[in-house]
Amino acid sequence: xxxxxxxxxxxxxxxxxxxxxxxxxxxxxxxxxxxxSAPPSNSAPAAPHDRKTIGLALGGGSARGFAHIGVLDWxxxxxxxxxxxxxxxMGGLVAGTYASGMSPGEVRDLMxxxxxxxxxxxxxxxxxxxxxxxxxxxxxxSLVEFGLNGGFRLPSGLNPGQQVALLLDHIALPYAGxxxxxxxxxxxxxxxxxxxxxxxxxLGRGALSQAMRATMAIPGVFTPVHIxxxxxxxxxAVNNVPANVVREMGSDVVISVDVGADTIxxxxxxxxxxxxxxxxxxxxxxxxxxxxxxxxxxSDIVIDPDLRGLESMDWRKSGDLAERGYQAAExxxxxxxxxxxxxxxxxxxxxxxxxxxxxxxxxxxxxxVVGGTARDEAFIRQQLAGHMGKPFDERAFxxxxxxxxxTDRYEYLTYGIAGVAGRPRLLIGVRxxxxxxxxxxxxxxxxxxxxxxxAFNVGGRVTSYDITTPGSELRMEFGLGTRQxxxxxxxxxxxxxxxxxxxxxxxxxxxxxxxIDEEFVAEYRAKRTGAGIDLGWSTGRRAELRxxxxxxxxxxxxxxxxxxxxELSGTEKxxxxxxxxxxxxxxxxxxxxVYARSVLRRFLSTPEVTHADGIQGLNxxxxxWQGESSGSYFHPRSKDDRFFLLxxxxxxxxxxxxxxxxxxxxxxxxxxxxxxxxxxSNYVLGTVGYLHRFGRLPDVLGANIFGxxxxxxxxxxxxxxxxxxxxxxxxxxxxxSLIGPVFVGGSLAFDGRSRIYIAIGTLFR
Numbered sequence: 001x002x003x004x005x006x007x008x009x010x011x012x013x014x015x016x017x018x019x020x021x022x023x024x025x026x027x028x029x030x031x032x033x034x035x036x037s038a039p040p041s042n043s044a045p046a047a048p049h050d051r052k053t054i055g056l057a058l059g060g061g062s063a064r065g066f067a068h069i070g071v072l073d074w075x076x077x078x079x080x081x082x083x084x085x086x087x088x089x090m091g092g093l094v095a096g097t098y099a100s101g102m103s104p105g106e107v108r109d110l111m112x113x114x115x116x117x118x119x120x121x122x123x124x125x126x127x128x129x130x131x132x133x134x135x136x137x138x139x140x141x142s143l144v145e146f147g148l149n150g151g152f153r154l155p156s157g158l159n160p161g162q163q164v165a166l167l168l169d170h171i172a173l174p175y176a177g178x179x180x181x182x183x184x185x186x187x188x189x190x191x192x193x194x195x196x197x198x199x200x201x202x203l204g205r206g207a208l209s210q211a212m213r214a215t216m217a218i219p220g221v222f223t224p225v226h227i228x229x230x231x232x233x234x235x236x237a238v239n240n241v242p243a244n245v246v247r248e249m250g251s252d253v254v255i256s257v258d259v260g261a262d263t264i265x266x267x268x269x270x271x272x273x274x275x276x277x278x279x280x281x282x283x284x285x286x287x288x289x290x291x292x293x294x295x296x297x298x299s300d301i302v303i304d305p306d307l308r309g310l311e312s313m314d315w316r317k318s319g320d321l322a323e324r325g326y327q328a329a330e331x332x333x334x335x336x337x338x339x340x341x342x343x344x345x346x347x348x349x350x351x352x353x354x355x356x357x358x359x360x361x362x363x364x365x366x367x368x369v370v371g372g373t374a375r376d377e378a379f380i381r382q383q384l385a386g387h388m389g390k391p392f393d394e395r396a397f398x399x400x401x402x403x404x405x406x407t408d409r410y411e412y413l414t415y416g417i418a419g420v421a422g423r424p425r426l427l428i429g430v431r432x433x434x435x436x437x438x439x440x441x442x443x444x445x446x447x448x449x450x451x452x453x454x455a456f457n458v459g460g461r462v463t464s465y466d467i468t469t470p471g472s473e474l475r476m477e478f479g480l481g482t483r484q485x486x487x488x489x490x491x492x493x494x495x496x497x498x499x500x501x502x503x504x505x506x507x508x509x510x511x512x513x514x515x516i517d518e519e520f521v522a523e524y525r526a527k528r529t530g531a532g533i534d535l536g537w538s539t540g541r542r543a544e545l546r547x548x549x550x551x552x553x554x555x556x557x558x559x560x561x562x563x564x565x566x567e568l569s570g571t572e573k574x575x576x577x578x579x580x581x582x583x584x585x586x587x588x589x590x591x592x593x594v595y596a597r598s599v600l601r602r603f604l605s606t607p608e609v610t611h612a613d614g615i616q617g618l619n620x621x622x623x624x625w626q627g628e629s630s631g632s633y634f635h636p637r638s639k640d641d642r643f644f645l646l647x648x649x650x651x652x653x654x655x656x657x658x659x660x661x662x663x664x665x666x667x668x669x670x671x672x673x674x675x676x677x678x679x680x681s682n683y684v685l686g687t688v689g690y691l692h693r694f695g696r697l698p699d700v701l702g703a704n705i706f707g708x709x710x711x712x713x714x715x716x717x718x719x720x721x722x723x724x725x726x727x728x729x730x731x732x733x734x735x736x737s738l739i740g741p742v743f744v745g746g747s748l749a750f751d752g753r754s755r756i757y758i759a760i761g762t763l764f765r
Contacts (some may be wrong), residue, residue: 055251058091059241065090070325076597092215099188099359120699123671147435174358176416191235372430445761457481522561570607596631671747685714
């Protein structure tokens with residue numbers, strides 16, 4: 001199925017397109033366009049022998065816009081000058097990159113170096129998140145975050161566009177403070193859509209990076225861009241091939257490149273109506289076709305690359321797309337070569353263009369933060385102070401900037417360096433999340449507990465910032481379904497950096513299956529109502545150490561099962577020392593890194609166990625120690641392949657805790673057994689596996705699809721002498737979807753037992 005460049009925002013596009021646009025007007029008057037643009041350019045390189053000036057209009061088409069790079073490459077190799085350039089959407093990005101002075105080869109290299117997986121990540125990169133935000137993502141792996149500022153609110157786009165902003169800021173860095181896009185090595189314009197007035201806006205001045213961001217801000221996918229009094233999104237709906245804009249810039253000859261979707265023919269008609277999604281995409285394209293045809297009437301030559309077999313979401317095929325663009329220009333060589341310059345004239349033309357190119361950035365001496373609160377400004381200044389007064393190291397700076405975005409308080413940050421009175425300033429633009437705080441993270445968990453029953457849970461975490469002092473947080477959690485939960489924790493930093501205190505309260509009700517000799521005998525409902533407090537220390541991003549105490553009222557009631565099985569009730573008191581290290585780059589399927597968790601707990605009192613005949617205190621341990629360590633390690637073999645190790649072990653130090661014991665069973669915990677089928681006072685588990693990435697979901701709907709296999713071995717036992725070691729092989733597929741990981745797989749034990757799993761929710765805990 002072919003995906004439209006604007007498919008993910010279909011309803012928004014349909015709204016924008018409800019009023020047809022035609023001719024050169026394109027939804028905006030000439031006065032409207034002029035107000036958004038610099039005056040017509042007179043700064044193009046001198047035309048030798050009074051030749052005709054040439055303008056290039058690059059159309060939108062998502063990843064298909066990479067074909068523009070090949071067209072530019074053909075022009076350069078055949079000495080065709082480009083005096084003016086304009087673009088829309090992806091055409092606006094390629095045009096802006098070329099206008100900044102880069103050669104077509106440099107543009108090609110830049111686009112091939114981009115990590116497109118990261119570019120479309122609907123979240124800040126996991127490895128840069130603060131430790132608490134990593135906890136949020138592990139517990140609530142959905143990529144959609146909601147806000148509760150003034151009511152339940154959605155973000156303005158599935159992707160805040162932080163990675164896009166960093167790419168555009170890198171391109172535009174030498175041109176911060178630019179007064180007009182006419183002053184670029186090649187005069188430049190781009191087209192965006194103003195949602196306030198539903199009309200085209202031609203951008204020819206201001207921040208170059210913001211202009212490029214606006215022209216490619218697909219509604220519903222990327223957040224809109226505020227520039228002056230406009231609320232701007234992708235310009236494709238109103239002027240997808242801005243030939244008229246290039247003409248107005250002063251071009252004598254207008255050459256347009258249209259990389260839009262193929263029109264419907266008898267050969268692809270059935271494909272176009274194969275699904276609702278495909279039909280909606282084709283409908284949008286058809287509605288845009290009329291305006292594109294009108295725009296192309298302003299063109300003297302139209303280059304229409306044959307992009308069949310390459311889709312609008314093929315971001316990782318920039319080389320193939322560029323080659324198609326080169327071939328399309330070659331096919332029109334007889335028409336284009338009439339504008340070819342002599343070697344001497346073209347060398348002079350390029351020398352004049354290169355003379356206007358700026359490179360690098362001066363050492364910043366001050367920081368200016370725009371768009372945030374006073375607290376934001378102080379925090380950002382503190383984090384970036386190390387970059388003052390020395391040569392600007394952009395790579396190190398971006399790492400520090402990503403660490404700031406890892407707090408998840410902002411939609412995105414932008415950067416640039418501009419001189420004021422001879423004193424270069426580091427300019428940081430802040431776009432806070434307008435829909436929060438508080439923020440709401442949701443999770444959906446679904447798994448077949450055994451061969452005949454499913455467990456379904458919906459959970460949520462509400463996080464509020466700066467409740468008592470800057471840096472403090474209030475977490476409130478809830479869960480509905482087979483596991484019910486309500487709780488709250490206040491995180492209060494104090495004293496030295498990293499120290500905190502965290503009081504909490506909670507109520508939970510969970511189901512628990514009981515097995516004897518691997519036979520199901522009962523289902524319990526366990527209720528826990530309690531409170532606790534921790535004193536801890538956090539490194540900020542990778543590790544946290546906690547020491548605390550809990551007291552809880554615990555009730556365990558048999559719901560179904562053998563009548564003479566025990567129940568329990570009473571008070572549980574415990575103290576806990578916990579250390580967690582998280583050095584991985586993803587909470588779902590990491591490509592590398594270590595995650596480790598160790599807990600040492602001292603139970604000071606436990607609930608009483610009561611049998612049906614009323615006997616109390618039977619086979620129960622009041623006080624005992626219990627320890628557990630578990631973790632995972634992922635190592636990349638290539639970009640698409642990775643090995644992983646899972647390991648864990650727990651002990652009750654020769655005591656029998658009855659209900660506070662360990663369990664095995666379920667995916668990645670001896671998967672041939674039912675969830676929690678194996679319970680005992682001690683356990684050991686080891687897993688080694690291999691995963692291969694063999695596909696991806698559409699970029700705005702999720703990420704990778706993995707398949708692989710793993711070998712598991714472990715045992716749950718009360719005494720080492722009685723340990724019965726179990727081994728099984730497992731295989732399955734893991735899909736990184738927008739709502740969290742989806743797992744489909746199966747396990748086969750060496751003794752012949754087997755299980756099939758369908759699950760949604762966290763896999764590697």
